Amino acid sequence: xxxxxxxxxxxxxxxxxxxxxxxxxxxxxxxxxxxxxxxxxxxxxxxxxxxxxxxxxxxxxxxxxxxxxxxxxxxxxxxxxxxxxxxxxxxxxxxxxxxxxxxxxxxxxxxxxxxxxxxxxxxxxxxxxxxxxxxxxxxxxxxxxxxxxxxxxxxxxxxxxxxxxxxxxxxxxxxxxxxxxxxxxxxxxxxxxxxxxxxxxxxxxxxxxxxxxxxxxxxxxxxxxxxxxxxxxxxxxxxxxxxxxxxxxxxxxxxxxxxxxxxxxxxxxxxxxxxxxxxxxxxxxxxxxxxxxxxxxxxxxxxxxxxxxxxxxxxxxxxxxxxxxxxxxxxxxxxxxxxxxxxxxxxxxxxxxxxxxxxxxxxxxxxxxxxxxxxxxxxxxxxxxxxxxxxxxxxxxxxxxxxxxxxxxxxxxxxxxxxxxxxxxxxxxxxxxxxxxxxxxxxxxxxxxxxxxxxxxxxxxxxxxxxxxxxxxxxxxxxxxxxxxxxxxxxxxxxxxxxxxxxxxxxxxxxxxxxxxxxxxxxxxxxxxxxxxx
Amino acid sequence: xxxxxxxxxxxxxxxxxxxxxxxxxxxxxxxxxxxxxxxxxxxxxxxxxxxxxxxxxxxxxxxxxxxxxxxxxxxxxxxxxxxxxxxxxxxxxxxxxxxxxxxxxxxxxxxxxxxxxxxxxxxxxxxxxxxxxxxxxxxxxxxxxxxxxxxxxxxxxxxxxxxxxxxxxxxxxxxxxxxxxxxxxxxxxxxxxxxxxxxxxxxxxxxxxxxxxxxxxxxxxxxxxxxxxxxxxxxxxxxxxxxxxxxxxxxxxxxxxxxxxxxxxxxxxxxxxxxxxxxxxxxxxxxxxxxxxxxxxxxxxxxxxxxxxxxxxxxxxxxx
Numbered sequence: 001x002x003x004x005x006x007x008x009x010x011x012x013x014x015x016x017x018x019x020x021x022x023x024x025x026x027x028x029x030x031x032x033x034x035x036x037x038x039x040x041x042x043x044x045x046x047x048x049x050x051x052x053x054x055x056x057x058x059x060x061x062x063x064x065x066x067x068x069x070x071x072x073x074x075x076x077x078x079x080x081x082x083x084x085x086x087x088x089x090x091x092x093x094x095x096x097x098x099x100x101x102x103x104x105x106x107x108x109x110x111x112x113x114x115x116x117x118x119x120x121x122x123x124x125x126x127x128x129x130x131x132x133x134x135x136x137x138x139x140x141x142x143x144x145x146x147x148x149x150x151x152x153x154x155x156x157x158x159x160x161x162x163x164x165x166x167x168x169x170x171x172x173x174x175x176x177x178x179x180x181x182x183x184x185x186x187x188x189x190x191x192x193x194x195x196x197x198x199x200x201x202x203x204x205x206x207x208x209x210x211x212x213x214x215x216x217x218x219x220x221x222x223x224x225x226x227x228x229x230x231x232x233x234x235x236x237x238x239x240x241x242x243x244x245x246x247x248x249x250x251x252x253x254x255x256x257x258x259x260x261x262x263x264x265x266x267x268x269x270x271x272x273x274x275x276x277x278x279x280x281x282x283x284x285x286x287x288x289x290x291x292x293x294x295x296x297x298x299x300x301x302x303x304x305x306x307x308x309x310x311x312x313x314x315x316x317x318x319x320x321x322x323x324x325x326x327x328x329x330x331x332x333x334x335x336x337x338x339x340x341x342x343x344x345x346x347x348x349x350x351x352x353x354x355x356x357x358x359x360x361x362x363x364x365x366x367x368x369x370x371x372x373x374x375x376x377x378x379x380x381x382x383x384x385x386x387x388x389x390x391x392x393x394x395x396x397x398x399x400x401x402x403x404x405x406x407x408x409x410x411x412x413x414x415x416x417x418x419x420x421x422x423x424x425x426x427x428x429x430x431x432x433x434x435x436x437x438x439x440x441x442x443x444x445x446x447x448x449x450x451x452x453x454x455x456x457x458x459x460x461x462x463x464x465x466x467x468x469x470x471x472x473x474x475x476x477x478x479x480x481x482x483x484x485x486x487x488x489x490x491x492x493x494x495x496x497x498x499x500x501x502x503x504x505x506x507x508x509x510x511x512x513x514x515x516x517x518x519x520x521x522x523x524x525x526x527x528x529x530x531x532x533x534x
Numbered sequence: 535x536x537x538x539x540x541x542x543x544x545x546x547x548x549x550x551x552x553x554x555x556x557x558x559x560x561x562x563x564x565x566x567x568x569x570x571x572x573x574x575x576x577x578x579x580x581x582x583x584x585x586x587x588x589x590x591x592x593x594x595x596x597x598x599x600x601x602x603x604x605x606x607x608x609x610x611x612x613x614x615x616x617x618x619x620x621x622x623x624x625x626x627x628x629x630x631x632x633x634x635x636x637x638x639x640x641x642x643x644x645x646x647x648x649x650x651x652x653x654x655x656x657x658x659x660x661x662x663x664x665x666x667x668x669x670x671x672x673x674x675x676x677x678x679x680x681x682x683x684x685x686x687x688x689x690x691x692x693x694x695x696x697x698x699x700x701x702x703x704x705x706x707x708x709x710x711x712x713x714x715x716x717x718x719x720x721x722x723x724x725x726x727x728x729x730x731x732x733x734x735x736x737x738x739x740x741x742x743x744x745x746x747x748x749x750x751x752x753x754x755x756x757x758x759x760x761x762x763x764x765x766x767x768x769x770x771x772x773x774x775x776x777x778x779x780x781x782x783x784x785x786x787x788x789x790x791x792x793x794x795x796x797x798x799x800x801x802x803x804x805x806x807x808x809x810x811x812x813x814x815x816x817x818x819x820x821x822x823x824x825x826x827x828x829x830x831x832x833x834x835x836x837x838x839x840x841x842x843x844x845x846x847x848x849x850x851x852x853x854x
Contacts, residue, residue, distance in 0.1 A: 029815040036808040040801045040833070047794035047841070054791065082792045200790070209787065261643075261692065290703040290785045301787035440787040447789055454776050462769040465810075 026093070027100035035094040042090050046081030049073065053080065095197060102190045109183045116158035120173035120473040127473075127489035129500040131507050134483045139476035142486055142510050143172040146474055149509045150176045155472070162475075171477025171485075178470060182494060185464025192457035196450055203446025208236040215308045215325050215436040219247035221278075222298075222441060241443075242296030246272040247282075251435045253305060255373045263334060263373050270302050270437050287439070297443060304438040306330045307337050309356045309380055313346070315426040321346040325434045328356045329400060334370040340402045341428075348386045350425060351402045355381040356433070368414070378417060378433055384410040386425045469493040472502050474510070486510050543635040544693075550628030551649060551687060557621035558680045564614035565673035569749070571610070608749075611669035618676060622656040625683075629653060641710045642701060644842055648686035650710075651838075652679040654718030662722065662763070670750045674725035705781035712774035717834065719767035723760045724831035727824035730756030734821055757820060760827050761813050768806050775799050798837035805830040 025031055050058035059079045063070030077084030124130055135142060147157045155176040162170025214220045222244050254267040270287040276296060285293050292301040306329060313322035321343050328339030341352040359372035360379040368381050387407035390397065397403065413421045415430040472490045479485040488506045490499030629649060633640040640646045659675040662668055734753040750756070778799065783789035790796060809826040812818035 029811060030818075033808055033811050033815060033818065036804050036811065040804040040808070043797050043801050043804070046792055047797040051792060054793065259693070290705075290781075292784065292787065299787060301785070303786060442787040444788070447783060450789065451776075451780065454772075454779070458769055458772045458776060461772060465765040465769060 023100065026097050029101075032094070032097050032101065035090060035097060038090045039094060042081070042087050045078055049078055049081075051079060051081065053082070091197075095194060098190055099194065102187055105183070106187055109180075109187060112183075113180055117156055117175040117177040117471060119158070119160055120175045120475055122162070124473055124475055124487045124489035128491050129498075129503045130487065130489045131503050132485065132487045133507055133510065134479060134485050135510060137484055139172045139478060139484050142476040142484060143174050143474070146506060146509050147174045147176070150174065150472075150506070154178060156180070171475050173476075174474040176472050178472075179467045179494070180469065182464050182467040182469045185460040185462075185467065188460035189457050189464060192453045192460060195453035196457065199446040199450035199453055201446070203444040203450065205235045207442070207444040207446065208241065209440060209442040209444075211303075211438060211440055213327055213436050213438045214246075214248040215327065216248055216251050216434045219245060220439070221245040222295075236443075242298055243277050244275060244295045244298075245278065246274045246285075246295075246300070248272055248437060249284075251305060251437050253374070253435065265373070268302060268305060268437075270439075299442055301440045301442065302437055303440045306436055306438075307335060307356050307358060307375065307378075307433050308436045309339070309354065309378075309433045310431045311341060311352075312429040312431055313341070313343055313350065313426060314429075315346040315350075316424070321350075321426070325436075326354070327399075327436050328354065332370070333373065334359070335373045336368075336370040338400075340400055342389055342391070342399075342402065344389055344391055346426065348425060349389045349407075351385040351387075351389055351404070351407060352428065353383045353385075353402050357381070375433060379414055380430050381412070381414050382421065382428065382430075383412050384421070384423060384428065386410055467494075470499045470502060472499065472506055474506055543631055547628050547631035547635060548687075550624050550631060551683065554621045554624040554628060555680060555683050555687070557617050557624060558676055558683070561614040561617035561621060562673065562676045562680055564610045564617065565669075565676055568608065568611035568614060568669065569673050608669070611672060614672055614676075615663065615669060618656060618672065619660060621676075622653065622660055625649065625653050625656065639707055639710075641706060641714075643690075643692045645686050645690040645692045647710070647714075647838070648682050648690055650714045651717040652682040652686070654714040654716075655679045655682070655721045656718070658715065658718035658722050658763075671722070671725060671729070674729060675722055678721050678725070703781060703784065705777060705784065709774060709777040709781055712770055712777060716767050716771045716774055717838075719763050719770070720831045720834050723763040723767065724828045726756050726760045726763070727827035730760060730824045731821055734824075753820070757824060760824065761810075764806060764809055764827060764830075768803075768810060771803060771806065775803060794841045795837060798833060798841055802830060802833040802837060805833050 050062055052059050059074075062079075063074055066073075073079065077086065081087055121127075125132075137145075143159055147159050151157050155178045157174060157176045159172065159174050161172040210222070212220050222241055248270055250271040252267060252269040252271070253265070256262055256264040256266055268289050272285050272287060272293075273282040274285050274293070274295060275282050287293050287300060287302045289302055292299045294300075306327065308325035308327045310325045311322065312320060315321050322341065322345075326339050326341050328337035330337045335356075335358050337356040337358075339354050339356065341350075341354065343350040355368055357368060357370040357377075357379050358375040359370050359377045360368065361371045362368045368379075385402065385404050385407040387404075390403045390406055410423050410425065415421055415428075417430055417432045420427055420429040470490060470492045472488065475487045476484050486507070488503050488510075490503045492499045629640050632646065632649075636642065641650060655675060656679050659668065659671065729747075729750055730753050733747055733750055733756055736747055737753055751759070778796070779789040782791065782793075782796070805826060809823055809830060812823040812826055
């Protein structure tokens with residue numbers, strides 16, 4: 001961007017003058033710099049504080065732990081920094097500044113590309129780089145040869161001759177400029193940034209994403225009600241969700257068993273049977289990390305997994321009141337998992353809080369915990385409750401938490417698969433376990449445009465930064481001793497550029513011309529010799 | 535993975551890396567000695583005098599610092615340069631052996647990222663040194679490379695193991711290789727920027743041609759050098775971020791999710807964008823721009839160490 005704009009010392013007081021002053025300030029480089037710094041600084045808190053978009057549970061926990069600071073930061077948008085009005089204000093101002101700076105430059109550049117380079121200055125020896133040589137050719141020959149060669153090498157060239165000043169006859173000159181791509185690339189880069197912003201906004205407005213947990217052997221239909229979490233853009237509607245469905249037939253997982261990085265995941269694979277729409281034929285497919293599947297414009301990604309221990313609960317009369325796999329959420333890298341079983345249909349209502357350990361261990365400090373993520377030695381630790389689950393109160397409850405306000409504790413028990421725990425109100429049998437995986441289903445209509453725009457930005461930026469804009473001038477004049485004095489000067493228009501290479505190259509062109517002519521002349525001579533010999 | 539043959543590959547890799555560190559230490563000492571004995575005996579000659587010659591000789595005005603090669607500091611620096619080449623060769627061997635042992639690219643955990651970044655720093659420096667005299671910069675490139683290696687072998691060392699599924703993608707090669715080269719370029723740029731700040735203080739005090747900094751180029755040359763490297767690294771960093779976004783889209787279902795790693799990559803990008811703007815803003819071109827170049831490296835390091843170790847991020851692949 002140019003920093004040649006005049007900056008007013010104080011804002012004028014009339015409203016039109018003030019607006020013009022404010023606009024000039026906003027589009028100045030200095031303000032762009034300040035806004036860039038503001039953007040960098042404003043991004044920092046979002047990387048330190050938990051963010052709603054990434055981890056809503058952690059946000060709630062954080063606010064609970066900091067009763068004064070938490071709600072205040074929450075109100076100021078610090079748990080959703082990248083959606084906060086102050087963050088938007090910074091980047092929108094930056095983009096307004098960018099557009100205000102770049103659009104006029106597009107016009108100037110368009111004109112500059114269609115205008116020949118300016119006439120050569122009178123005193124070339126005052127330029128950044130200058131060299132001087134004498135040659136035998138006439139000034140006009142040098143000029144026409146050099147200008148032709150420069151044009152061939154992609155320079156914009158203008159030639160002319162000096163007007164006589166103070167009795168000085170002057171000479172003929174060549175003025176050439178190269179490196180317009182620097183500005184072209186720079187402008188395209190900035191405009192591509194605007195395109196990226198538009199594409200991101202479009203994706204946010206029209207896109208949607210859902211998260212779903214599916215147990216092995218179970219299925220999922222892509223409707224709003226079946227998603228565990230659904231985030232749609234403001235302009236996304238339920239109609240824009242394709243009605244595909246899939247069943248999780250099998251989920252394979254492997255963990256590192258050797259000493260180095262023991263427990264690190266090595267393989268996740270979800271085998272699914274996919275239906276594009278209700279009633280359509282099912283096809284087998286494999287979803288892996290880094291390898292999502294595409295269905296009806298949306299993509300299904302494998303993002304997580306865990307254990308679902310299986311329980312059968314009977315009431316005091318021996319009737320089965322519950323028989324299902326229950327999704328437990330992993331709490332650590334070894335999949336120590338917690339979950340809740342609610343049985344509203346028994347009398348009294350029953351509730352269980354559970355801890356599932358795929359590979360069980362117990363010690364004084366950490367209590368029961370898992371020491372390996374695979375299910376080598378599974379067990380559950382249950383605490384059983386009876387009374388009122390509180391489901392009738394109308395307050396929505398999480399399926400992962402048990403409200404024991406209206407309940408009495410029955411007791412605690414550890415179970416291994418196959419074991420039954422009998423108590424006065426009934427019994428619970430831990431029958432085994434299965435796995436679940438979580439999928440992210442996403443549709444982002446802006447992502448292709450964002451990709452194209454960012455690749456364009458990158459290419460334009462590279463071209464711009466690797467191109468040097470420079471001018472070069474040559475003046476050839478008679479030195480009044482039968483020779484021609486050739487002066488070549490250069491000026492870099494990019495900051496800190498070096499044009500001495502170009503100056504050397506132009507002198508070389510002039511010298512080559514003469515050398516070439518001499519060689520041609522020699523050849524003519526030798527031909528003549530041969531002729532005379534014959 | 536732990537049979538005898540494989541273990542010897544691992545041991546060979548570690549040995550190569552220790553040898554690299556020894557070689558670099560010697561190079562660092564020699565660079566430091568050369569730096570300290572840097573009293574410049576030569577004159578900065580400009581061929582201005584030959585400007586008006588009309589006799590036909592080419593006389594391009596180009597200020598050339600013709601240094602006398604036999605200067606003792608220079609000779610030390612020459613040996614140090616050779617040792618740096620040797621060390622980089624050894625480090626390359628170490629990385630290749632590590633990759634062979636693990637059966638994949640050696641970019642699976644923080645130990646491997648760190649030795650690769652040190653490699654990136656040295657390679658960027660050496661490639662640039664083939665085009666211009668960079669002996670004055672050696673001390674300030676070898677030292678951070680050595681520190682990174684030291685940190686890698688002491689704190690971050692991890693046995694080679696397979697990749698976690700999230701890293702099993704060819705995007706790992708594309709994304710991480712770009713980031714490693716950027717690490718090198720940003721480090722070299724920040725070293726030159728820091729030197730330019732010191733040099734600028736000296737120039738303000740009129741101490742240009744004496745003392746330990748005498749063989750270091752002028753402030754303006756250092757600033758130009760810094761900006762050239764950043765002009766190279768900034769598009770590459772843009773590429774690394776875009777490649778990361780494509781990978782993220784493939785792995786997590788969104789190309790940008792403000793994960794702490796992504797956020798800091800963005801911050802680094804914005805800071806270097808600010809640097810480039812500062813270079814063409816009156817009043818910001820000089821020392822302020824140099825400070826921004828240093829700040830850029832700081833944000834990069836926060837992203838690397840801070841986010842990998844202290845922050846709960848999707849990118850926490852440190853293996854620690």
